[in-house]
Amino acid sequence: MNYLLLFLAVALGYGVALFLKTKKIKQISLYLAFSGAFLLAITVFELLPEVFETPSKSIGIFIMVGILLQIFLEFFSKGAEHGHVHLHADTKDFPWLLFISLSIHALLEGFPISEENNLLIGVIVHKIPVAIILSFFFIKAGYSRIITVLFLFLFALMTPIGSFISENSVYIDTYHTEITAVVIGVFLHVSTTILFESSSNHKFDLSKMIAVVVAILLAYFL
Template identity: 55%
Template sequence: MNLLLPILAVLIGFGISYFLHRKSTTINLLLAFSGSFLLSVTVLEFLPDIYNSGVSSIGVFILGGILLQIILEYLSGGAEHGHFHLSKEKKSFPFVLFISLSIHAFLEGIPLHGNAHLLYAVIVHKVPIAIIIASFLFNTNLSKLKIAVFLILFALMTPLGSFVQNNTSLLDEISIYLDAIVIGIFLHVSTTILFESSKDHKFNIYKFGIIVFGIVLALVL
């Protein structure tokens, strides 16, 4: 499941973007839900588990994950939390965007084995992000082939991270530190989604309600 479901989430997101009209209000609410659910699972389960590992420097790597995500978002333009712009005249393959998103996706796949709730949180997060990324790609002059290559490779990155972690010994000695880095990434992405200013800095009762729903769902699962 940790190999197939992330791929399915990306395909669903791209399919929604391709066949249906994107409604910004719906996407923003879905983003808010995914952010609150991801943050809640990270704080309630992932974070306590890693601190129970007894590694004294774990907090340093969590902070390192936050800094890494800031760098990745600079390269991607904020695609990881649903805010980026791609020139409509663009015809060449967006390598910088792809590399940034791939690093993010590969790393988030590493801790998924044996953590069903975290897997669900990543899946819920991937769907709206895939919709947004696809919407921008489809509005450029990129060929359908380049978009398809982007889609397929991006969809494979999270399962690849999970596969490498679970089926090889390459990351065994540093897996606890990579998990801490992923926590930092999740904290930054989810809080950015939740705490970015709403339009005209107005309180949005619908967004607040969906955030509370995401937190409650994480609590009861």
């Protein structure tokens, strides 16, 4: 069921984009702020205490590795992980660099998901607006529907695959804490960037502040 929900989050984003065509949605930045705050809160409330059960400076190193890895991935994805696609689609070939960078990010997202935490909800909330914006990019750039659907289908598979590997690999289980720390770094970078970029002039208005506070409270009481 978890695998299906992760897949359907991307499918839902594509469906919303098709329904809205290429209309501007004011609410998308509000939902981005909510999703960023929710993901950040889940990371702080659930993943950080897990990796620091036995305090160690090496955990901090792995978190920093995750932050640096996400910065490196965004060199190729141009910020698609946090809802901004700045690519120039001069050709309509399959965008391999975007796909590979997003796939690595999505694969890592699946590793810490378990029944002991609420990360599944956080990742779903994060994926929907990203899928909407990715879909808008493909539609506006004039990509064929076949390439668009293929890209989103393969992208939608990555997080369930990551979760499956995590649950069934002894090697991943052995280094679960270290891998989770890397993912924490990825989430910290993505979620704080979403919060920073989802506000014009990097300032929060009242509606965004309310969205952020509600997201944090929901994550805490889950």
